Amino acid sequence: xxxxxxxxxxxxxxxxxxxxxxxxxxxxxxxxxxxxxxxxxxxxxxxxxxxxxxxxxxxxxxxxxxxxxxxxxxxxxxxxxxxxxxxxxxxxxxxxxxxxxxxxxxxxxxxxxxxxxxxxxxxxxxxxxxxxxxxxxxxxxxxxxxxxxxxxxxxxxxxxxxxxxxxxxxxxxxxxxxxxxxxxxxxxxxxxxxxxxxxxxxxxxxxxxxxxxxxxxxxxxxxxxxxxxxxxxxxxxxxxxxxxxxxxxxxxxxxxxxxxxxxxxxxxxxxxxxxxxxxxxxxxxxxxxxxxxxxxxxxxxxxxxxxxxxxxxxxxxxxxxxxxxxxxxxxxxxxxxxxxxxxxxxxxxxxxxxxxxxxxxxxxxxxxxxxxx
Amino acid sequence: xxxxxxxxxxxxxxxxxxxxxxxxxxxxxxxxxxxxxxxxxxxxxxxxxxxxxxxxxxxxxxxxxxxxxxxxxxxxxxxxxxxxxxxxxxxxxxxxxxxxxxxxxxxxxxxxxxxxxxxxxxxxxxxxxxxxxxxxxxxxxxxxxxxxxxxxxxxxxxxxxxxxxxxxxxxxxxxxxxxxxxxxxxxxxxxxxxxxxxxxxxxxxxxxxxxxxxxxxxxxxxxxxxxxxxxxxxxxxxxxxxxxxxxxxxxxxxxxxxxxxxxxxxxxxxxxxxxxxxxxxxxxxxxxxxxxxxxxxxxxxxxxxxxxxxxxxxxxxxxxxxxxxxxxxxxxxxxxxxxxxxxxxxxxxxxxxxxxxxxxxxxxxxxxxxxxxxxxxxxxxxxxxxxxxxxxxxxxxxxxxxxxxxxxxxxxxxxxxxxxxxxxxxxxxxxxxxxxxxxxxxxxxxxxxxxxxxxxxxxxxxxxxxxxxxxxxxxxxxxxxxxxxxxxxxxxxxxxxxxxxxxxxxxxxxxxxxxxxxxxxxxxxxxxxxxxxxxxxxxxxxxxxxxxxxxxxxxxxxxxxxxxxxxxxxxxxxxxxxxxxx
Ligand SMILES: Nc1nc2c(ncn2[C@@H]2O[C@H](COP(=O)(O)OP(=O)(O)O)[C@@H](O)[C@H]2O)c(=O)[nH]1
Numbered sequence: 001x002x003x004x005x006x007x008x009x010x011x012x013x014x015x016x017x018x019x020x021x022x023x024x025x026x027x028x029x030x031x032x033x034x035x036x037x038x039x040x041x042x043x044x045x046x047x048x049x050x051x052x053x054x055x056x057x058x059x060x061x062x063x064x065x066x067x068x069x070x071x072x073x074x075x076x077x078x079x080x081x082x083x084x085x086x087x088x089x090x091x092x093x094x095x096x097x098x099x100x101x102x103x104x105x106x107x108x109x110x111x112x113x114x115x116x117x118x119x120x121x122x123x124x125x126x127x128x129x130x131x132x133x134x135x136x137x138x139x140x141x142x143x144x145x146x147x148x149x150x151x152x153x154x155x156x157x158x159x160x161x162x163x164x165x166x167x168x169x170x171x172x173x174x175x176x177x178x179x180x181x182x183x184x185x186x187x188x189x190x191x192x193x194x195x196x197x198x199x200x201x202x203x204x205x206x207x208x209x210x211x212x213x214x215x216x217x218x219x220x221x222x223x224x225x226x227x228x229x230x231x232x233x234x235x236x237x238x239x240x241x242x243x244x245x246x247x248x249x250x251x252x253x254x255x256x257x258x259x260x261x262x263x264x265x266x267x268x269x270x271x272x273x274x275x276x277x278x279x280x281x282x283x284x285x286x287x288x289x290x291x292x293x294x295x296x297x298x299x300x301x302x303x304x305x306x307x308x309x310x311x312x313x314x315x316x317x318x319x320x321x322x323x324x325x326x327x328x329x330x331x332x333x334x335x336x337x338x339x340x341x342x343x344x345x346x347x348x349x350x351x352x353x354x355x356x357x358x359x360x361x362x363x364x365x366x367x368x369x370x371x372x373x
Numbered sequence: 374x375x376x377x378x379x380x381x382x383x384x385x386x387x388x389x390x391x392x393x394x395x396x397x398x399x400x401x402x403x404x405x406x407x408x409x410x411x412x413x414x415x416x417x418x419x420x421x422x423x424x425x426x427x428x429x430x431x432x433x434x435x436x437x438x439x440x441x442x443x444x445x446x447x448x449x450x451x452x453x454x455x456x457x458x459x460x461x462x463x464x465x466x467x468x469x470x471x472x473x474x475x476x477x478x479x480x481x482x483x484x485x486x487x488x489x490x491x492x493x494x495x496x497x498x499x500x501x502x503x504x505x506x507x508x509x510x511x512x513x514x515x516x517x518x519x520x521x522x523x524x525x526x527x528x529x530x531x532x533x534x535x536x537x538x539x540x541x542x543x544x545x546x547x548x549x550x551x552x553x554x555x556x557x558x559x560x561x562x563x564x565x566x567x568x569x570x571x572x573x574x575x576x577x578x579x580x581x582x583x584x585x586x587x588x589x590x591x592x593x594x595x596x597x598x599x600x601x602x603x604x605x606x607x608x609x610x611x612x613x614x615x616x617x618x619x620x621x622x623x624x625x626x627x628x629x630x631x632x633x634x635x636x637x638x639x640x641x642x643x644x645x646x647x648x649x650x651x652x653x654x655x656x657x658x659x660x661x662x663x664x665x666x667x668x669x670x671x672x673x674x675x676x677x678x679x680x681x682x683x684x685x686x687x688x689x690x691x692x693x694x695x696x697x698x699x700x701x702x703x704x705x706x707x708x709x710x711x712x713x714x715x716x717x718x719x720x721x722x723x724x725x726x727x728x729x730x731x732x733x734x735x736x737x738x739x740x741x742x743x744x745x746x747x748x749x750x751x752x753x754x755x756x757x758x759x760x761x762x763x764x765x766x767x768x769x770x771x772x773x774x775x776x777x778x779x780x781x782x783x784x785x786x787x788x789x790x791x792x793x794x795x796x797x798x799x800x801x802x803x804x805x806x807x808x809x810x811x812x813x814x815x816x817x818x819x820x821x822x823x824x825x826x827x828x829x830x831x832x833x834x835x836x837x838x839x840x841x842x843x844x845x846x847x848x849x850x851x852x853x854x855x856x857x858x859x860x861x862x863x864x865x866x867x868x869x870x871x872x873x874x875x876x877x878x879x880x881x882x883x884x885x886x887x888x889x890x891x892x893x894x895x896x897x898x899x900x901x902x903x904x905x906x907x908x909x910x911x912x913x914x915x916x917x918x919x920x921x922x923x924x925x926x927x928x929x930x931x932x933x934x935x936x937x938x939x940x941x942x943x944x945x946x947x948x949x950x951x952x953x954x955x
Contacts, residue, residue: 058450079403079483087638088681089625096694096735097852099845100799120669121638121681125630154906208474215457215473215488231471235720235802238504240640241732245800245852259485261476265400315642341391 002301019334025201080268084117087256089240091121091203095128096256098242099252100200104190105158106319107143107150109276110205114257116274118155132193132202136185138322140298146277161193173324174303182325191227193281200242202252207209209261219258225249263340270336279317280339282331286310293327318343324367377716379497402482402611407535410512411522415543419512419581420475420488421453422858425605426588430456453581457488472502481607491522496529496765497718499872500805503533504791507614508606510539513577514550519561527562528751531569532714532767532807534787538566538574541590541602545594546580552596558905568754570784572613577602581692588692615678616786618699620644620652621779623734623789627693628683636667636683642734643789644700645677646684652698654690655707655779657888658857662687678788691881693858695736695851697779705779705789708811714749714783715742715762719796719803723762729803730854733778733792739854740794744771769809775813776856776889777828783807799852827886828934830904830942832922834913842912843895846942853941855934856890858919879904891938907935911941 001223013090064235077085095101103118107112118127133147151158163171166184172183194202208214221241246252257265269276287294287309295302297310302324304310315328333339376839410416424430430438442452457475475486487502489495490668491512503509509850513523523540530538540562540835548554557579566574576584578594585591586601600608621642645654660816666673667683690838692698699705717723731740746769748758762768783790794804824838832839832846843859860881861922878896882904885892894904908931911923924939931939 016635077402078399078400079894080399082403082679086638087678089679092638092681093735097848099848122628123667123669123683124634124636125628168386212457215475228684234471236805238501238502238793238802238805239733240505240789241733241793243793243800245730245795245801247800259476261400263478263642267395270395271399337391338393340395344391344394349628356849 034055044221058214066218080264080271083260083264084120084268086240086259087114087117088121088244090254090256091118093240093242094203094252095122097242098252100131100197100199100248101129101201101203102159102197102199103127103203104193104205104269105133105147106205106320107133107139107147107277108205108273109265109269109280110207110257111272112276113268114203115150115156115273117256126157127154129203130159132159132161132197132199134186134190134193135160135162136181136189136322137162138185138301138324140277140279140320140323140326142277142279142294143320146275150275159193159197161189161196163189163192163320172301173322178325181322185322192294194227194251200246201254202251203254203256206255206266207257207260207262215253217258219252219255220244221255223251223253223352227251263345266336266340266343270340279319279320281334282314282316283334284312285328287313287315287328294330295326296323296328298323313371376449377707397480398478401478401481403483403485404606404611405485405487405506406489406508406510406606407489407506407530408510408512408529409489409499409502409526409542409588411489411493411514411520414512414514415581416488416491416512417454417457418452419541419543419579419587419602420486421456422581422584423486424456424475424477425451425453426571426584427477427479427603428892449690465648471500479603479607482611484606484677488864491526491831493522493525494765496525496767497716497805499526499529500533500718503530503535504805505683505940506530506533506535506539507718508539508609509535510602512541512543513558513562513579515544515554515558516544518558519565523562523613524565525567525751527566528749528754529767530750532716533573533783534614536614538569538571539602540574540576541579541581541603542576543579543581545578546583549592550578550585550591552594555597558627575599595784595795614787616643616781616788617705618644619679619705619781619786620646621648621705621734621781621786621789622646622684623736624692624694624698625735626697626902633691634685637644637698638681639735640681641676641678643678643786645675646698646700647675651701652686653701653704654686655697655699655704656777657690657692657696659688659690660701661690681810691884693856695856697736699732699779705781705786706811706813707775707777707779707813708785709777710812711774711778711780711808712810712812713770713772713792714807714809715768715770715794716805717762717764717766717768717803718805720764720802721796721801721803723768724806726798728775728795730795731772731774731778731792732795732807733780735787735854736776736778737795737854738776738778739797740772740774742770743773746770772806777852780808780811782809782811784809799931826889826934828891828907828932828938829882829902829904830885830891830893830908830910830938832893832910832912834911836895836897838912838914838920841920842910843893845920846893846910846922847891849939849941850891850893853937854938854939855889858885858890858892860885860892860894862898873895891934907932908938 048052103114105115110253115131122128163185171181171184206214218237220235220237221229222234223229243250286297288297288304288310294313294315313330314332316333317326317328320326331342333342404721408416408420429646438455441455442450473486473488477484483946487506489499489676498608508549511523511526513519524624527538542555542558543920563574577599578597581587581588585593586597588601588603621644622639623642624637625639628638640684648663648666651660652663653660664685664687665684725742725745728739728741731738745759745762748759748771749767750757751767756769759768779789783791792806792809793802793925794806796803832843837838843861847857847859856901878894883893884894909925912920914920922942927939929937
């Protein structure tokens with residue numbers, strides 16, 4: 001069995017070493033490299049597929065037409081290896097064809113996976129593009145710490161962009177409401193950054209399984225000179241042949257993780273030891289309960305309402321954004337497998353915790369038209 | 374979530390033992406299939422049921438669908454079609470008009486469904502969905518039988534060489550699960566399908582609404598012995614839509630972190646390669662050996678399609694994007710003339726004789742449609758004469774490319790037989806193409822000893838601007854359909870590239886030009902350089918940090934290639950973020 005056909009669990013990278021040591025990721029849960037212990041993680045042998053009524057044997061099949069019969073190898077790539085290879089293909093393809101690519105880095109788990117894939121794609125070279133973090137100034141403190149360390153440890157060219165006008169006016173989620181706040185500090189800030197730097201290709205970590213309206217999103221999502229997304233004006237995507245031609249001013253958002261699901265992302269994080277912000281794992285954190293949602297009080301800018309006192313609860317976050325707008329879930333999961341167990345049994349979609357989505361059905365699509373992902 | 378299927382399934386369940394469950398899930402294979410049906414055949418219901426019954430929808434989504442279904446009446450049943458609902462505009466019109474991708478998994482496999490609308494005006498969408506699929510699932514309404522639509526869907530799936538076809542005869546509940554209805558539809562369809570190129574065709578009687586034979590065997594079809602839809606999808610071979618025999622490696626990009634490392638990055642399009650294998654670099658035809666196969670996770674002994682790898686060659690060969698490594702004993706055809714099927718995607722009709730951009734693997738070349746042989750009539754599968762080629766038409770054409778591409782017939786190799794056509798002005802993807810036959814070029818004539826297709830461009834200016842201009846200029850030229858290479862001296866002086874015999878820069882530039890490529894040379898002391906340039910370009914930056922390229926004035930001896938280079942570079946002004954004023 002060639003080693004590339006399966007995941008091996010290499011030693012944990014030096015990166016963010018102390019997180020490993022603290023066991024936050026729970027990666028030290030016994031030996032995993034021995035195929036005898038976990039036979040299913042190897043490539044799939046045809047024999048593992050059994051069915052009451054399998055794909056009918058050849059003589060019973062209505063074989064039609066002529067078709068060249070080519071040999072098919074008995075070892076196969078697992079679905080994660082396949083997704084990985086396709087994402088790397090997309091990353092390389094866009095980087096080769098665009099003048100000014102950039103990777104949008106949100107510090108979340110999807111960004112972590114995307115950046116990890118990019119490191120694989122250009123190994124042993126460095127990332128041939130900068131990472132861009134659109135900073136609303138209201139992210140969790142843990143996220144900023146994680147971001148800065150990540151950039152430092154990998155020598156990554158990190159651009160942090162804020163809407164300075166919004167910062168001066170003191171735009172915040174409390175006085176402006178989540179909609180207006182998000183438009184100014186996130187959407188406008190992103191568009192401003194893309195324009196100032198002249199980026200013609202922005203990699204994003206969005207997945208098609210995140211929300212219904214994303215199911216039709218292309219891997220290369222075309223934006224006009226005003227960064228507008230027009231569902232009627234998207235290019236067909238055939239095979240793995242992407243059309244990266246744009247006119248000056250136009251741009252493309254490229255989503256290398258389009259075909260990954262939330263489960264895939266977590267599984268990959270687990271298998272590849274990809275560090276993620278500790279907020280994804282349960283710990284005692286100061287929270288208040290507001291309209292049925294647990295909000296973490298991450299610093300003293302938080303405006304407590306009458307009668308609200310933060311109390312410590314064991315919580316974690318399924319998605320990360322601006323802390324006053326991100327709901328926590330009560331949890332005891334401190335490892336990736338425990339998170340996945342809660343996710344698989346609980347059955348809530350990950351967008352549950354995002355307060356900005358709590359408006360009308362189809363809101364994501366409106367946001368996309370405006371330029372937000 | 375996921376509990377339902379996993380309870381009876383052989384695999385472990387998340388609640389019993391999460392780690393074993395994850396190991397099991399990790400090892401699964403991926404099957405891509407395309408589902409197609411005409412409006413109201415029940416495709417959304419069927420896919421919604423697959424998602425719901427395999428436990429792939431979240432509880433809050435189920436709640437939302439339950440609420441929406443209840444709005445239609447107090448005890449309205451769950452409307453499974455709502456699980457696959459898409460864009461707002463379409464929702465208002467109540468129809469699906471674009472390819473949507475859905476994801477689900479069972480204890481046996483992971484699935485990606487390309488959910489495509491079936492109406493004739495959406496042929497292009499079905500082509501898109503089928504291009505990556507290994508199985509096509511076609512829905513037929515049992516009450517209506519085999520309509521023209523169904524035949525068209527099957528013909529498209531066959532044209533795209535989807536190996537396996539499943540015909541779901543749906544709404545069996547409305548025909549009392551009558552075996553004769555099923556049998557006669559099956560017979561009628563099989564008659565037609567005989568002329569198609571499927572490996573196999575499977576017929577399944579289902580009721581998407583009631584769930585019969587979707588996941589579980591229906592007690593209402595005791596006369597049916599075959600698999601349910603899910604059983605079929607879980608057991609059909611997943612890999613046989615790829616060519617595993619003929620090694621093809623289109624170079625995507627060159628990875629050059631330092632002077633001692635030069636890796637050719639790309640995806641193995643077909644076949645496999647081992648360290649030590651002899652390979653041929655196309656178009657130059659030079660032979661060399663694979664010195665190593667590198668990945669982030671360590672060096673490999675062997676790699677096969679569709680892995681993404683980086684290859685280092687035993688000899689110093691200056692291969693770059695758009696070129697291809699192939700097996701010497703089974704090379705592709707090096708061709709400029711092709712007979713191909715086109716599925717026209719754009720609203721503007723095909724203009725024969727006009728230059729389009731043809732993207733094939735990682736190469737982009739200019740190409741013209743010189744002859745329209747005829748339109749494929751999907752009903753009779755024959756070819757009929759046609760004057761105009763418009764959206765959703767499928768035609769057979771003759772194509773002449775400005776430079777050779779390295780291709781195989783689509784029927785034997787999807788990865789190197791497929792291409793797209795791009796409008797060079799508005800950049801729309803105007804057609805999907807499949808090579809039927811490639812005519813080998815006459816290599817002697819292609820060699821172009823007069824440098825007809827090649828050129829040397831000297832880039833002058835402040836050295837960092839010149840280097841940048843050469844790299845970006847090469848990318849622009851490649852996107853415009855030329856074979857272009859940036860020749861950049863890595864040091865602060867061109868001495869870095871001196872060899873005892875003279876300047877290596879000159880030699881590389883000459884070799885690129887002779888091979889029909891455009892060499893963009895950037896060296897620090899350009900004025901003192903002896904490169905014989907067809908065109909001189911001045912590069913600098915303006916006050917805003919924009920990189921400006923100013924090609925020299927036209928001269929009487931300019932070849933058409935030089936003129937094209939000049940035009941392309943004039944529009945290549947680019948922004949340099951490192952110079953953004955604070
Ligand atoms: N009786 C019956 N009705 C069905 C069946 N499948 C779908 N339908 C109904 O047919 C209509 C069209 O179904 P839908 O899934 O929206 O079709 P689509 O346009 O192909 O996506 C809806 O009213 C469904 O409830 C079936 O197996 N039996």
